[in-house]
Amino acid sequence: MSVVLNFRSHLSELFAQALREVSPESADTSILIERPKQTAHGDYACNLAMQLAKPLRKSPRDIANALIAALPKTDFIEKVEIAGAGFINVFIAPAAKQAVVNSVLTAGAGYGHGHVGQGRKVGVEFVSANPTGPLHVGHGRGAAVGDCLCNVLHAAGWNVTREFYYNDAGVQIDNLTLSVQLRCKGVTPDDPSWPDSGYRGDYIADVANAYMAKETVEADDQHITGKGDVEDKEAIRHFAVAYLRREQDLDLRAFQVEFDVFSLESALYTEGKVEATVQKLIASGHTYEQDDALWLRTTDFGDDKDRVMRKSDGGYTYFVPDVAYHLEKWKRGFVRVINEQGSDHHSTITRVRAGLQALDEGIPKGWPDYVLHQMVTVLKNGEEVKISKRAGSYVTLRDLIDEVGCDATRYFLAARSPDSQLVFDIDLAKSQSNDNPVYYIQYAHARISTVLAQWGGDKQALHTVDLSVLESDYEKVLLQKMIDFPTVIETAANDLAPHQIAVYLKDFAADFHSYYNASRFLVEDEQVKLARLALIAAIAQVLRNGLSLLGVSAPEQM
RNA sequence: GUGCCCGUAGCUCAACCGGAUAGAGCACCAGCCUUCUAAGCUGGGGGUUAGGGGUUCGAUUCCCUUCGGGCACGCCA
Structure with missing residues (x-):
């Protein structure tokens, strides 16, 4: 059997061919191949017949029958059914799906990557x-x-x-300079003379102290030494900007974000x-x-x-x-x-x-x-947190990283649609339990690592095993999920919606955990054992690839 | 008042640019560890998708409208 994994686009082509035969005048109709929500509806579904019903003035089921008859024969399709109002449901042959395991193991960290960007x-x-x-x-x-x-x-x-x-020019920098200068002179935000537009956080005092102590800061492309002169606003400005740029650089580094x-x-x-x-x-x-x-x-x-x-x-x-x-x-x-x-x-x-x-x-x-x-609200003990010690008027990124860790912070901030307002629940993000989706996903990866370690065999050998025994419902679902991964990446890129990766991973991890609880891997039967190990090795690879897109680690053990 | 985003289970969120019986987790109830990690799994209750119209084979999704929340409306960034 030839290896075909991009079933969606292949089916799209096959249906286009069938369409040209059945109704040449409708050949430009866009062909949508989607994944049905229910397994009973097959692996892929096409709604072409319903789209054509009106222009062709025929019943959707008749059109569906004609389309199916005209569909070119191929060995990756097991069967095709008509259902509901005129859906054409396609069932993929098990062997064709099983091939994804090999693709994943072979492609490794590159599995899921695509070419829609064309290097632009x-x-x-x-x-x-x-x-x-x-x-x-x-x-x-x-x-x-x-x-x-x-x-x-x-x-x-x-x-x-x-x-x-x-934005290191403009009015806000003048305000910063003035605030630091006042701090250098010993004026505090409590003083009645402190300007309304001044920055009030404790960090301003840190900048002032460093400037007066003639410290040197290194910010990426420059070295700036504090002059210690209270009256030299230009020197204060340079120093304050450099100091705070360094501070932001450190925050970003702690968050593992690089530019x-x-x-x-x-x-x-x-x-x-x-x-x-x-x-x-x-x-x-x-x-x-x-x-x-x-x-x-x-x-x-x-x-x-x-x-x-x-x-x-x-x-x-x-x-x-x-x-x-x-x-x-x-x-x-x-x-x-x-x-x-x-x-x-x-x-x-x-x-x-x-x-x-x-x-x-x-x-x-x-x-x-x-x-x-949209805006982020931070919640702790059920109440909104609005201030941090250092910044005064807002919660800093550093506070979150220190409190809940980089992985959980990244996950929680990236896992939701940017369009929606976000509630960051610190207690939830910290909890090391099933409450926490980050650990849920990482845990799936750690479980697989443990099984593979206990097996102790040569992972390279898993590339060539017979996968035909992977026929349970659990296994079919997992195979299909892995087949979906490249499409998930492509859609997330096209929609500029990275949270879709997080949603996918959580779903995928859930499927794995169910499988894990229902099956054993290190079984007597050598063929079954190797097939299952190959499957979970591939699952671990997809989890790693997905987590790395989120910038979250994939631990071997937890 | 004008523009943008949002409104889905008690709570936090999904739903593949219009598809089939709207899905997860938390919380609640009942179960599963002498066997590869229970940070897990299985089952259960919980919904008029804010309300009302419209478009069509079909709407959480598109259009109109009302209500509610956020943000922005500067010779600020």
């Missing part, structure tokens, strides 16, 4: 926190979702660049990119002066009102460097750019896209893409 360049920007304090839970969600999305896109064949954009590129807003100014963008926009004819300010007519591109580019005090608003930054990305050759941000930034989308359209550089209208995640 995609830039994913995420986290992009202002360097004004430690990362908070929201940044954590961005980091988890963004990193997982990158992994998924990579697995789907995209050439991914991970990018972090520092390929760090872009600085300040560099866009010093390199003249901002000014050049402004000149281009003026030349484009979409700007005008009013009230001593320069405006961009974003209403030409779908915005509900025009936006100020240059304030009356001469400074630019944040979206100008944003447009300059995205123009740079375009020039760097990203056919696709995805920005993962908190939903509180959603108003920038229209503005940035409008600015890019106004430049008339041939940038597509919907470019760049955005994935916006």
Whole structure:
């Protein structure tokens, strides 16, 4: 039997052929192959007959019969049935499914990877926190979702660049500088003179102390030493930004998130990119002066009102460097750019896209893409937690990692649709029990590792075993689940929905645990034993591959 | 008031860009460890998918509307 595993696309082709024969005039009808929810409905189902009923003015069942008769013969299909209103249900031959075990063992860490990305360049920007304090839970969600999305896109064949954009220019940095300076002078947030816009967290005092003690910080590309001069605002600014960038780097490292590129807003100014963008926009004819300010007519591109580019005090608003930054990305050759941000930034989308359209550089209208995640609430002992010791007004990512660990934090933050608000229950994430889905999945992997270790045989030998005895309902389900994995990755990449990986894994782990409880692996019968061991070895591989997409470890024992 | 996201079991969430009887976990009830990890498994109760219209063979999904929650509406980022 020939090895076919992409049953979905194969069936799609077969049905297309049948369609051309049955109804050539409908040949352009899109053919949807889906997985039925119930096993009684077969392994795959096609609703083509129902779609054609109206245009052909025939009953769906008659069309279904004709389609089945015209379906090219192939050995991976066991039988085809008509059911319900006119569904065509396809049952795959057991041997064809069993072949997935070998594919998984052979492909190893590469199993599940696909080519829809065709090696094209995609830039994913995420986290992009202002360097004004430690990362908070929201940044954590961005980091988890963004990193997982990158992994998924990579697995789907995209050439991914991970990018972090520092807003290290602008008013918030002035506020930071002032706050640190005041701390250097011994003024605290309790003092009546502390400005409303000042940063109040304890970490500001840490920055001030380090500056006064003339400490040196290393932030990725630079070494900055505190000058200790209370009056030198420029020196304080440099030091504070470097100090907090280092702090964020450490948070990210603890979260096991790495970036390929760090872009600085300040560099866009010093390199003249901002000014050049402004000149281009003026030349484009979409700007005008009013009230001593320069405006961009974003209403030409779908915005509900025009936006100020240059304030009356001469400074630019944040979206100008944003447009300059995205123009740079375009020039760097990203056919696709995805920005993962908190939903509180959603108003920038229209503005940035409008600015890019106004430049008339041939940038597509919907470019760049955005994935916006909703707010995170942290729960502990059934109550909402709003503050941390160090940051004062918010819960830091570091607090979560320290309390519940990197794996659980990543899982919980990435496992839900970004569109939904998220409740992070610290007690649940910490619990080492069946309450906790992370351990549930990892536990499945650990159980398999133990069995394989106890067997102690040569794993290479599992590549060539006879799999025909894998016929139980448990085994059929697990085989099909593994066959589904590449499609899950592809769909998650297309939908920009990395949480689908987490959902899949939990489901898959549940199927395994049921199987584990119902079966024994180290049995007398050598053929049965080897077949089952090959199966669970493949399951462990898929679990590893899936967990690695989430950035979660797959322990050998727990 | 305007725009975006959301509303699914008591709680936290799924549902493959319209499919068949809406699924998991927690919690609750009843069971399963002298045999490969019980961080597990098996069974049970629990739903008018916020309400109301519409589109069609078929709607949690698409459209309209009402209600409720979040976010954003600045010459802030």
